[in-house]
Amino acid sequence: MKCYDVIVVGGGPVGLWAACESKLAGLDVAVLERRRQRVEQSRALTIHGRTIELFAMRGIDDRFLAEGKPIPTGHYAGLETRLDFSCFDTRFPFTLYLPQSRTEELIEDHARDLRVEILRGHRVNDLSGNAEAGYELTAEHEQGASTFSARAVIGADARRSIVRQKAGILFEGHDATLSIMMGDVRIKGLEGPPLLMVTNERGGVTIAPVSADGTVRVIVIDPERKHVPVDEPLSLEELAAAARRILGQELQLSEPSWLTRFGDETRLASHYRHGNLFVAGDAAHLHFPAGGQGMNVGLQDAMNLGWKLASVLKGDAPDVLLDSYETERKPIGAQLARNTQAQGALMTRFDPGHLALRSEMSELLRIPEVNRCLAGVLSGFDLRYPSSDLFGSGDGAGERIPDRSLTLMDGTSTSIHSLLCGGKWLHLSNQSDAPVPLPHWLRSDTVLAGDVKHAENDAENRQVGAMLIRPDGYVARKVMQDSEIRRGQQPLPRNCTGM
Numbered sequence: 075m076k077c078y079d080v081i082v083v084g085g086g087p088v089g090l091w092a093a094c095e096s097k098l099a100g101l102d103v104a105v106l107e108r109r110r111q112r113v114e115q116s117r118a119l120t121i122h123g124r125t126i127e128l129f130a131m132r133g134i135d136d137r138f139l140a141e142g143k144p145i146p147t148g149h150y151a152g153l154e155t156r157l158d159f160s161c162f163d164t165r166f167p168f169t170l171y172l173p174q175s176r177t178e179e180l181i182e183d184h185a186r187d188l189r190v191e192i193l194r195g196h197r198v199n200d201l202s203g204n205a206e207a208g209y210e211l212t213a214e215h216e217q218g219a220s221t222f223s224a225r226a227v228i229g230a231d232a233r234r235s236i237v238r239q240k241a242g243i244l245f246e247g248h249d250a251t252l253s254i255m256m257g258d259v260r261i262k263g264l265e266g267p268p269l270l271m272v273t274n275e276r277g278g279v280t281i282a283p284v285s286a287d288g289t290v291r292v293i294v295i296d297p298e299r300k301h302v303p304v305d306e307p308l309s310l311e312e313l314a315a316a317a318r319r320i321l322g323q324e325l326q327l328s329e330p331s332w333l334t335r336f337g338d339e340t341r342l343a344s345h346y347r348h349g350n351l352f353v354a355g356d357a358a359h360l361h362f363p364a365g366g367q368g369m370n371v372g373l374q375d376a377m378n379l380g381w382k383l384a385s386v387l388k389g390d391a392p393d394v395l396l397d398s399y400e401t402e403r404k405p406i407g408a409q410l411a412r413n414t415q416a417q418g419a420l421m422t423r424f425d426p427g428h429l430a431l432r433s434e435m436s437e438l439l440r441i442p443e444v445n446r447c448l449a450g451v452l453s454g455f456d457l458r459y460p461s462s463d464l465f466g467s468g469d470g471a472g473e474r475i476p477d478r479s480l481t482l483m484d485g486t487s488t489s490i491h492s493l494l495c496g497g498k499w500l501h502l503s504n505q506s507d508a509p510v511p512l513p514h515w516l517r518s519d520t521v522l523a524g525d526v527k528h529a530e531n532d533a534e535n536r537q538v539g540a541m542l543i544r545p546d547g548y549v550a551r552k553v554m555q556d557s558e559i560r561r562g563q564q565p566l567p568r569n570c571t572g573m
């Protein structure tokens with residue numbers, strides 16, 4: 075029997091990222107994935123700017139930017155007024171279109187660089203044990219079945235998650251109430267990369283670019299076909315006829331690479347943790363895919379969990395740190411369910427009342443504060459975790475840390491996000507004798523410490539004496555210049571890793 079610190083069940087984007095993060099933090103990890111081959115379907119096209127920041131914090135953003143197509147704005151419920159990301163302090167004020175199949179491949183490359191063990195063709199069909207004794211998993215494969223053991227298990231195994239079921243975690247919500255047609259196809263005579271969203275009294279049609287070879291995604295919400303079961307096969311003719319009826323013009327669709335229906339089933343895990351069993355991604359939250367969020371939120375679940383799991387399993391942090399995974403991430407899952415239900419209501423009803431509601435909402439989105447509020451939720455840029463005694467509450471606790479170019483005292487030019495690439499905590503100080511107190515459980519050799527001589531665009535941060543940043547890019551705590559803490563503070567312990 076092979077023993078690991080962590081077994082991740084499910085090798086989709088979320089499972090692979092959870093494995094990367096756990097491995098980077100020093101755990102022995104394996105991924106068990108039932109499919110022999112990677113999924114070829116495009117599924118998630120939208121990568122939000124905050125997710126590109128996660129990739130930047132691990133030094134792999136260029137791989138995604140080199141292939142994806144940046145779209146300067148986003149959408150909420152396909153409303154005419156688009157979401158504007160230019161108000162956020164980020165290097166990536168856009169969404170990036172890249173098929174999920176390619177995103178998964180790039181994450182898998184990163185996992186292989188980190189030497190994560192990925193076992194394809196392994197379907198987990200049994201799981202038992204507990205946090206004290208450890209867990210045992212059985213997986214079926216071509217040669218029969220194998221047993222694995224692990225101290226913790228991450229269920230990134232989506233809708234029917236065996237990990238969630240064995241943990242006794244409920245998946246509360248509702249079944250699909252409607253179905254929507256979708257095809258990755260070519261459209262004859264369509265020039266350039268299209269992005270079209272039409273909603274009228276007959277229904278809704280969206281066309282979005284999928285890949286540079288001219289493949290586009292056509293999504294059709296046809297009230298006359300919306301009660302067809304999600305699993306009923308879709309033909310190119312049905313998709314084309316529905317699009318024609320709504321648009322009032324012929325779309326010459328051909329070469330379908332994927333035809334499917336999807337629904338608005340919405341569910342949220344009652345807990346994200348049971349013992350040392352965890353759920354992340356679609357195993358924790360399922361929803362109507364609007365605004366490009368499921369994979370993005372799942373990747374952020376994984377980013378939140380990996381370093382916490384390592385800190386606890388290595389015996390550094392108290393077990394309660396793992397409870398903060400649910401405390402921080404479940405409200406995000408609930409928000410995801412809510413906003414996609416609201417978008418679903420706006421996108422799938424075409425009576426005069428709902429069309430008027432769309433117009434009103436679209437007008438409201440012209441108000442910069444309203445636009446920012448929804449853009450901040452969908453992109454993740456405005457996500458802020460509640461402050462917690464675990465990290466040290468107070469100024470800035472839980473805020474996302476934007477990137478900054480920095481010059482360190484030794485003259486090195488760098489940036490905050492590049493300094494996070496090793497997955498360590500980061501302590502930055504404008505003056506070496508003004509440290510932030512570390513949480514009592516945090517081992518100082520897991521903290522990278524640097525004294526900043528100069529930071530770009532930092533009118534705001536000029537008042538910050540020092541800050542401690544978590545491995546997932548959120549502020550644990552800031553100490554302001556001349557604060558009482560700073561005046562009474564001892565220097566950082568000597569064994570913090572210097573830069």
Ligand SMILES: Cc1cc2nc3c(=O)[nH]c(=O)nc-3n(C[C@H](O)[C@H](O)[C@H](O)COP(=O)(O)OP(=O)(O)OC[C@H]3O[C@@H](n4cnc5c(N)ncnc54)[C@H](O)[C@@H]3O)c2cc1C
Nearest residue numbers: 084086087088108118119120198355356366367368369370
């Ligand atoms: C049409 C559509 C468009 C979408 N667009 C977007 C978008 O633009 N942006 C966005 O962020 N999200 C989008 N999503 C949602 C996104 O596709 C999902 O949220 C994402 O795939 C979730 O990733 P995951 O790793 O949690 O689950 P999955 O990708 O489903 O991966 C789960 C993996 O677990 C494996 N597995 C399951 N059971 C077992 C088992 N017992 N043993 C071993 N392996 C197992 C499966 O084979 C699978 O590979 C869209 C979804 C749809 C349907």
